[in-house]
Amino acid sequence: MIEDIWVDPAVSALRPDFAVLVMGVYGLRNGATDDRSRSWLAEAAEKAVAVDDPKVEAWRDAYRAFGAKPQRTRPSVDALVRRMPLPEINLVVDAYNAISVRHGLPIGGEDLGHYEGTARLIRASGDESFEVVEKGEPAIDHPEIGEVVWRDDSGVTCRRWNWRQCVRTRITEETTDALFLLERLAPMSLEELDAAGKELVKMLEEITPEVRVESRLVGDG
Structure with a gap:
């Protein structure tokens, strides 16, 4: 699965410094938030980067580069660092x-x-389907032409690079096999990206000690 994941050259041209650490994780036993994961969230909130951290600002710049307004649809990390305490x-x-x-x-x-x-990061043609819930009912939305999106064969899985995930592929308590996409722009180093991946693996192994993990870097920044 992860061997086939690719980034369209049109996205690389937009941000040549982009790289994504792709992780396939198999055999998870997920579950509801517990005291252990609450402690992870609390510690992370105390050590979270600032809203004006250069690594967060890099993502706002990336959004502007394909026509998105980051103050209206924020990059995922930008939205999270503004949302404290972190959601369970x-x-x-x-x-x-x-x-x-x-x-x-x-x-x-x-x-x-x-x-x-296969997962791939592309610039949208605008006719791709994106599954959402509106007013409690399933609905189909579409990305804008030129928008950076993750997609699979069925449709868009995440709009505006990492802004909003579709309903179909979100991780639930029943998830056993998962794909993680750790997305890097400068000034984050590839060494820090690798370290973040290892930290995530360690936490997933606390959840499921026998979990199996495959990883590869797509793009070299």
């Missing part, structure tokens, strides 16, 4: 949200059981 979702999501705010690093989590085909 489930064990796995709590873990990667904690890593995200501590490193100033957007992290996407996808349920591979609901994935179709």
Whole structure:
């Protein structure tokens, strides 16, 4: 699965410094937020990067580069560092949200059981489907032309690079196999990206000691 993940050259041209650490994690036993993950969230909130951290500002610049307004639809890490205390979702999501705010690093989590085909980061044509819930009912939205999106064979899985995830692939308490996308722009170093990945693996191993992890770097920044 992770061997086939790719980034479109049109995205690389937009931000040549972009790299993503891709992690496939298999055999998870997820569950509801507990005291352990609450402690992860609390510690991360205390050590979170500032809203004006250069690593967060780099993502605002990336959004402006493809026409998005980051003050209206914020990069995921920007939204998280403004949202304290951090939300309690489930064990796995709590873990990667904690890593995200501590490193100033957007992290996407996808349920591979609901994935179709290969993940790829592209600039949208505008006719791709994006599954959402509006007023409590399932609905289909579409990205803007030229918008940077993650997608699979079925449709868009995350709009505006890392702003909003589709309903179909979000990680739930029933998720057993997951895809994590740790997204880097300068000034974050590749060494810090690697360290963040290792921290996430350690937390996932606390949740499920026998979990199996594969990883690779896509793009070299």
